[in-house]
Amino acid sequence: MxxxxxxxxxxxxxxxxxxxxxxxxxxxxxxxxxxxxxxxxxxxxxxxxxxxxxxxxxxxxxxxxxxxxxxxxxxxxxxxxxxxxxxxxxxxxxxxxxxxxxxxxxxxxxxxxxxxxxxxxxxxxxxxxxxxxxxxxxQAFAAAVTQFGTLKAHSVAYIIDIGGFTIDVLKLRSGHPDLAVVESFEKGVITLYNGIASKCNALYARILEDCDIDEVIRNQPTVLPGEVQQLIRTMTNDFLTEFYNFLRERGVDVSTSKCVFAGGGSLLLRGMIERGNKVAFPIFIEDIHANARGYELLYQSEVAANGQQ
Missing domain, CATH: 3.30.420.40 (ATPase, nucleotide binding domain)
Structure with a gap:
């Protein structure tokens, strides 16, 4: 099995x-x-x-x-x-x-x-x-495999898999990995949660859970006061801007590159990424299970190539 x-x-x-x-x-x-x-x-x-x-x-x-x-x-x-x-x-x-x-x-x-x-x-x-x-x-490449039919049409694209603690960045050429860019940064959404929770506690003496922050980022109903909501939005925008600048230093310009976002963090931040208008060509892999399904596709490909399981 x-x-x-x-x-x-x-x-x-x-x-x-x-x-x-x-x-x-x-x-x-x-x-x-x-x-x-x-x-x-x-x-x-x-x-x-x-x-x-x-x-x-x-x-x-x-x-x-x-x-x-x-x-x-x-x-x-x-x-x-x-x-x-x-x-x-x-x-x-x-x-x-x-x-x-x-x-x-x-x-x-x-x-x-x-x-x-x-x-x-x-x-x-x-x-x-x-x-x-x-x-x-x-990871990241596995998620990309689930969208290979779409990605092979792009001469160059970057898979950006925003996870809990890591953000994985992989360059693709016609859907295949280009090892010139294979990066994993410890800048995932958990670092954002920790920063927001720490500052909110310091400024407003409020203890936030991850789900409280998620509600604001997703524009869902929340019981948090306006100043806390504004703090969360501001820090999230700063988080994204800092990440874009971080990528640019490593040769990835999101304002000109085809960027394919994967992972739960990408789905959480999707609205703010799109409204920010700093990523010129964002594509989102909406399936949060994409990596797990991609592992199966890669395994099946290996089995087919080797003729054995």
Whole structure:
């Protein structure tokens, strides 16, 4: 069975599931109606409070457990019955393009775990899995693959994948990667959230959550006072301007280049990017699951080319 998982710093995505990269661990069930996993005699439940940024997600077990949730959700969607007979899984994952060379081997081994059988309980159902193969791919490029039919028509384009903590930038020529520009910057929307929350607390003694900031950025109904809303909009515009200038220093001019935005951060900021009129030719990949679906397309292409799975 093939399962692809996009491990974002803000959220975990499979082709069909989306949930925040946050966990609470306990010794027993908490009594609330929430998704849970019992593994290694500990209970894990999902939370909207995301894990603090980890450049190397193999530092502890949390992203492994989040992956068990992702696998369980895919098994449930595919109506796989609970079983104690191991289900063999080919796991497809991804990394920021600029981190790929350094981290991909460690990342793959983190999930492979010597192909050991892993037993766990998910919402009262019992599963046994064995991750028999792990393949990793560059984020951003994977998202671009889902739009290859469109992108191959452009002689030069830049994929800009705005994620939780990283922004990945990849140059494409006729839909194929040009390694002249392969960058990953630690300037994602989490840095924006942190800056806004810190300044709002200092100026107005208000503690904001990410969802409070999202409401203002998306022009959704909010209970925040006008001065806080204005602060959020101003800091978000400054964030984007600083990023555009940052790209320009690296040879990417958004005022003249074809820019293809991917990732949850891009969807969050879409309205402000479009209203800012600083990006001449913005294209948005609207599917937040694009990286996870792109991993599957890349894998299928490899299988077709090699004639084996």
């Amino acid at each position: 093939i399962i692809s998982v996009d491990h974002g710093n803000k959220s975990i995505k499979t082709p069909n599931a989306l949930f925040t990269s946050g966990l609470i661990v306990s010794e027993g069930l908490q009594g609330f109606k929430t998704d849970y996993i019992c593994w290694n005699n500990k209970y894990y439940t999902l939370t909207e409070q995301r894990i603090a940024y980890l450049r190397d997600k193999t530092e502890d077990e949390r992203f492994y457990v989040l992956t068990l949730f992702a696998i369980a959700k895919e098994l449930e969607r595919r109506k796989v019955p609970e079983t104690l007979d191991p289900i063999d899984i080919t796991l497809l994952v991804g990394l920021p393009p600029a981190h790929y060379e350094q981290l991909h081997s460690r990342f793959e081994q983190y999930f492979l775990r010597r192909r050991e059988i892993v037993d766990f309980e998910y919402n009262g159902k019992y599963y046994s899995i064995r991750v028999s193969k792990v393949l990793s791919y560059p």
